[in-house]
Amino acid sequence: MSEVTTASAPIRDRLAAAWPHVVRWGGAILGALVIFGALVAFKGANPLEVYADMWTSTFARPRSLTEIAIRMAPIMLAALAVVVPAKAGMINVGGEGQILLGAIAAAGVALLVDQTLPGTVTVALMIVAGMLAGAAWAGIAGLLRIGFNVNEAVTTLLLNFIALDLLLFLIYQPWRESAAAQPATRELAGAAKLPTLGATGVHVGLVLAVIAVIALGWLLVKTRWGFRLQVVGGNAEAARRSAMPVTWLLLSALLVGGALAGLAGMIEFAGVEYKLRSGFGLQLGYIGFLASWLARHRTGPVLISAFALAALSVAADSLQLDSGLPAATVNILTALLLMAVLGWTTIRKRKP
Amino acid sequence: MSMILDVATGGVRGGTSILYAGVGETVSERAGVINLGTEGSMLGGACAAYIVAAETGNPWLGAFVGALVGASLAAAHAVLVVRRGANQFASGLAVLFLALGLTSLFGASYVGESITPFQKFAVPGLSSIPFVGPVFFNQDPLVYLAYVAVPLVWYVLFRTRIGLLVRTAGERTEALAVHGYKASTVRMAAVVAGGFFAGIGGAHLSIAYTNTWFENMVAGRGFIAVALVIFASWSPLRVFGGAFLFGAALALGPALQARGYSVNQFALHVIPFVLTIVVLAALGRRTISSAPAELKRVFENAPADP
Numbered sequence: 061m062s063e064v065t066t067a068s069a070p071i072r073d074r075l076a077a078a079w080p081h082v083v084r085w086g087g088a089i090l091g092a093l094v095i096f097g098a099l100v101a102f103k104g105a106n107p108l109e110v111y112a113d114m115w116t117s118t119f120a121r122p123r124s125l126t127e128i129a130i131r132m133a134p135i136m137l138a139a140l141a142v143v144v145p146a147k148a149g150m151i152n153v154g155g156e157g158q159i160l161l162g163a164i165a166a167a168g169v170a171l172l173v174d175q176t177l178p179g180t181v182t183v184a185l186m187i188v189a190g191m192l193a194g195a196a197w198a199g200i201a202g203l204l205r206i207g208f209n210v211n212e213a214v215t216t217l218l219l220n221f222i223a224l225d226l227l228l229f230l231i232y233q234p235w236r237e238s239a240a241a242q243p244a245t246r247e248l249a250g251a252a253k254l255p256t257l258g259a260t261g262v263h264v265g266l267v268l269a270v271i272a273v274i275a276l277g278w279l280l281v282k283t284r285w286g287f288r289l290q291v292v293g294g295n296a297e298a299a300r301r302s303a304m305p306v307t308w309l310l311l312s313a314l315l316v317g318g319a320l321a322g323l324a325g326m327i328e329f330a331g332v333e334y335k336l337r338s339g340f341g342l343q344l345g346y347i348g349f350l351a352s353w354l355a356r357h358r359t360g361p362v363l364i365s366a367f368a369l370a371a372l373s374v375a376a377d378s379l380q381l382d383s384g385l386p387a388a389t390v391n392i393l394t395a396l397l398l399m400a401v402l403g404w405t406t407i408r409k410r411k412p
Numbered sequence: 413m414s415m416i417l418d419v420a421t422g423g424v425r426g427g428t429s430i431l432y433a434g435v436g437e438t439v440s441e442r443a444g445v446i447n448l449g450t451e452g453s454m455l456g457g458a459c460a461a462y463i464v465a466a467e468t469g470n471p472w473l474g475a476f477v478g479a480l481v482g483a484s485l486a487a488a489h490a491v492l493v494v495r496r497g498a499n500q501f502a503s504g505l506a507v508l509f510l511a512l513g514l515t516s517l518f519g520a521s522y523v524g525e526s527i528t529p530f531q532k533f534a535v536p537g538l539s540s541i542p543f544v545g546p547v548f549f550n551q552d553p554l555v556y557l558a559y560v561a562v563p564l565v566w567y568v569l570f571r572t573r574i575g576l577l578v579r580t581a582g583e584r585t586e587a588l589a590v591h592g593y594k595a596s597t598v599r600m601a602a603v604v605a606g607g608f609f610a611g612i613g614g615a616h617l618s619i620a621y622t623n624t625w626f627e628n629m630v631a632g633r634g635f636i637a638v639a640l641v642i643f644a645s646w647s648p649l650r651v652f653g654g655a656f657l658f659g660a661a662l663a664l665g666p667a668l669q670a671r672g673y674s675v676n677q678f679a680l681h682v683i684p685f686v687l688t689i690v691v692l693a694a695l696g697r698r699t700i701s702s703a704p705a706e707l708k709r710v711f712e713n714a715p716a717d718p
Binding site for chain 2: 099100103151153204207208210211213214215217218219221222225226228229232233346349350353385386387388389390391392393394395396398399402403404
């Protein structure tokens with residue numbers, strides 16, 4: 061997107077320049093697939109059949125494409141929640157908790173007003189509440205970073221566990237619908253559920269996510285705020301010397317990130333789950349983290365990486381149904397892909 | 413009084429897995445590498461130990477294989493970070509995901525399987541000391557092993573040439589080169605050693621403490637260990653105290669419930685995590701300034717681009 065290519069460069073030269081990248085990425089993906097195949101074979105399944113099943117059930121059924129579209133929306137937002145702080149040189153591992161807080165706030169609003177106010181008003185309130193709650197949760201880590209010099213990667217991670225306990229506390233006691241059923245909140249009123257796009261079955265959360273990608277792409281590249289974030293991320297000392305409000309920039313990056321994750325939690329609540337239960341949004345934050353790294357913290361490629369990871373999560377279901385392997389097995393493939401990307405797709409800059 | 417005794421005993425029992433992981437992570441961080449994959453090494457260790465204990469009936473062999481699996485997972489982190497220059501936080505999480513996937517693939521058929529776990533035994537003499545005896549000397553063998561291993565790690569780190577190499581790798585890598593050592597090799601060895609300890613920690617969880625295996629059973633203990641190392645200011649001996657403190661926080665819930673107090677379990681489960689954050693904040697500036705120099709660089713200037 062921001063790459064500088066001269067328009068006059070012959071196509072042949074550009075292809076030659078792209079070739080090493082194609083080889084590296086191709087090699088990385090192939091390597092991950094081979095290792096995963098070997099492990100699956102070790103457990104007694106035929107890797108080719110497993111891959112074939114994963115492929116057909118992920119792409120050959122129309123219902124699966126809908127499912128991918130639904131799943132990629134929160135992943136995109138959770139990835140952006142990592143992208144923005146990363147621009148300022150910070151690592152937000154707290155998507156998981158920020159998503160939960162967004163969902164909890166949305167559910168809280170819903171429990172209060174979804175039966176009295178019109179649906180659209182409830183939705184608007186849920187969006188605001190979800191984003192504020194996500195931002196506040198990330199803001200705790202932000203304040204600890206700027207006020208006490210505590211590393212945000214560690215605190216955002218720990219806050220995930222606190223958020224999970226908060227969710228469980230709420231659904232087991234104060235917000236529990238019925239003591240007889242599984243612990244969960246009351247279902248969101250029909251009018252406040254996110255509408256779907258025509259007859260596709262895909263809720264409008266996808267539109268919100270795409271808008272967020274475009275908006276962030278613009279904000280990060282074209283505004284003074286975005287430019288300054290990149291300066292802070294590149295060299296905080298230089299930013300400080302040129303009198304930039306570094307403290308505020310760091311905090312704002314985490315707040316914006318948290319708000320995006322909170323929105324992810326809100327659309328997952330109001331578009332997919334409709335109630336809080338244990339296991340709500342499980343691993344969405346971590347998958348978003350991976351999506352951001354796969355996209356090298358750039359907004360445009362987040363669309364591709366989120367699509368790929370959403371497809372993998374649909375494939376994971378097929379793994380369980382068709383091949384009898386635990387769905388969590390797909391984490392191996394995800395991890396290997398990330399490792400390949402982290403270690404083998406860039407030319408190293410610095411010798412340790 | 414019996415309540416305090418229960419919490420203290422449970423603290424030692426429940427804190428041991430965090431202790432092993434924390435001591436391992438101390439070695440790794442002293443060499444300048446933070447490893448969030450500690451959580452994954454624990455998970456790998458817990459699963460492997462359980463499988464081996466179930467298959468062979470020998471918990472010692474289980475703990476050893478668990479340690480090796482923990483070390484192997486850490487080796488993946490070491491290669492990525494030290495050899496390939498990958499971001500330490502992202503690489504650590506990748507290792508965690510690898511461990512989550514591998515343990516669910518290989519561990520699934522062992523859920524609900526019965527094993528021969530480590531048995532508690534009272535140390536003759538020592539266990540009859542009031543309070544101290546039942547708390548510290550009526551435990552399982554891996555707890556006793558920790559009493560030996562932790563001071564030993566301290567000794568190696570601060571009183572031997574190997575320890576000097578590890579600490580120099582985390583402080584002044586150029587100094588190693590001057591003396592003909594490769595900083596990268598030392599750092600890789602330290603990370604792998606850290607994973608070995610985390611593996612034992614995981615093994616303690618599955619075959620000495622809970623005596624069960626289920627998906628993702630480590631549930632954040634590895635992350636607590638990483639945070640614990642920071643506020644123990646990279647000293648194995650302070651990790652010792654910290655780990656048992658966390659164990660006690662974890663033991664508080666069950667102890668209260670056993671006495672008929674109706675406390676919400678999640679309000680108690682959250683304590684160690686909140687405690688970690690509060691302590692990190694309280695010590696914030698002081699601890700970071702005492703961090704190994706290479707580690708400080710990781711903390712303060714996390715690269716935005718991979």
